Structure formats: C-alpha cells, structure tokens
Amino acid sequence: MKPYYADDSVTLYRGDALAVLRDLPDASVDAVITDPPYSSGGQFRGDRTAGTGTKYARGDVHRQDDFTGDNRDQRSFGYWSALWLGEALRVARPGALIAVATDWRQLPTTTDAIQAGGWVWRGIAVWAKDNPRPQLGRPSAACEFYVWGTAGARTIEGEALPGWWHVMALRGAQRAHQTEKPLAILRDLVRAAPIEGVVLDPFAGSGTTGIAALNEGRRFIGVERSERYASVAADRLRVSGMRPVAAEQSDIFGELAS
Helix, strand or coil, X not given: CCCCEECCCEEEEECCHHHHHHHCCCCCEXXXXXXXXXXXXXXXXXXXXXXXXXXXXXXXXXXXXXXXXXXXXXXXXXXXXXXXXXXXHHHEEEEEEEEEEECCCCHXXXXXHHHHCCCEEEEXXXXXXXXXXXXXXXXXCCEEEEEEEECCCCCCCCCCCXXXXXXXXXXXXXXXXXXXXXXXXXXXXXXXXXXXXXXXXXXXXXXXXXXXXHHCCCEEEEEECCHHHHHHHHHHHHHCCCCCCCCCCCCCCCCCCC
C-alpha cells in the first residue's frame, strides 16, 4: 500500500485500519498507542448512531469534522476491537506495549478485547480532566482511560511511566480533531518504545500521537481512514519537522505491498 505521507521518520497511510494492519510486516513495531472510535455516547443503540459532533461536542465551540466508525453496538464493537487488536499483536515485537484509549462505557469491553486479541492485559491508566462536562445531580464523567498490556512478557527495565494524568481537555480551537487527546499524555506513553523505536497508531486522527513520537525521538506509523483528517495529520507531521517524501520513497519499512 502506498503511503499517504512519508519521510525518514514517518509513514502515514490513508485507509481502513484493519486492512492496512494486515499489510504491515510481522514484529515490526515497538509500541501501539491509539485512540480508536469508542462507539460510545449513550445507553441505547440510537444514542450511538448519532453523529460524533452531537455525541462529543460542547455546544458551538467544537466545529471539527465528524469522523467515521463510531456507531457500532456493544457486541460489534467488541468483536471488531478483537480483530484489529489481533492484527496489531502480530505487527508488534515481543514485549511491545499497547495502550488503547476508552471511556467509562466501553472500559469493560476494551479490557476484554485486549485479551481476546492475544495481548496480556496489564492495567488501566487514568486521565482525570480539570474541565469535565458538568452533570447535574450526579458525578461528572471526569475520567477517560488507557487500557494497556504487552505482547507477552516484557522486560522490566527503562524509565517509570505515569499511570495517571491530571490534564485539562482541549477545547474549541485548541483541537484539530473532535476527540484529540492532550499531547502531554501521549508524550509519556510513546516513551514505552525505545529511542528510534517505532510507534504505531492505527487510528491516527489528526496525528497527535505521531507528533508526540517525533518529539520524543521515536519513529511513527499511522493509519487514518478519513481523507480530511489524513490531510490534517500529514500537515501537522510535516510542520513538526518532517520533510515531504520523495517520489521514489515508500515508507520506513522499504517496499511494502503495493
């Protein structure tokens, strides 16, 4: 598959995550850090089929384009997650770390799916927001989560990474994507890969994981289905110091299946 954007440190594909993952080489990435569409937003099927702007926006301050793949019901979300997580495991090197973002509704399903995909579930890291959406008469849903695990045994070495963050959620014009995560969190998570190691994000969105990886001296592979957000991600990665791909250059693996 031809990259949408690439240089010496970045390869960004535009396409379906599961299809692209199947083309990536075995045991080729050092960490998988990703924020898949949660298919969340309510108790009933009808709640989940609403547009992502309706589900996740705060009034009129949130005007980014809607994204796709966020309307599965609970069972199909779990089965689909197990499929892509299984392919991600094949692509990961032994001992690689995975961290998958989720909210409270999909937290139980995500912990199951990590294990169904063959990963060893190791824990849950918590992002507590300073500015959660208010919920009158009940506790605010102030936290999101990263379910994390490893591709089999992982050597106990390297720096100690945080298990929680107290960081404000991005708002309005601060965001390049409706569900963009704070860069500070992702800069911590990508350090699970060694320096010059490869970080994979199968749901790259606006490319924040890639920016974090580059900032921390890692290489990046991203996959994004939306034409709009693939373009945004490519522009942001390019601005982050990446030079445009030469016509004859393919990706950081060399020649992949065309």
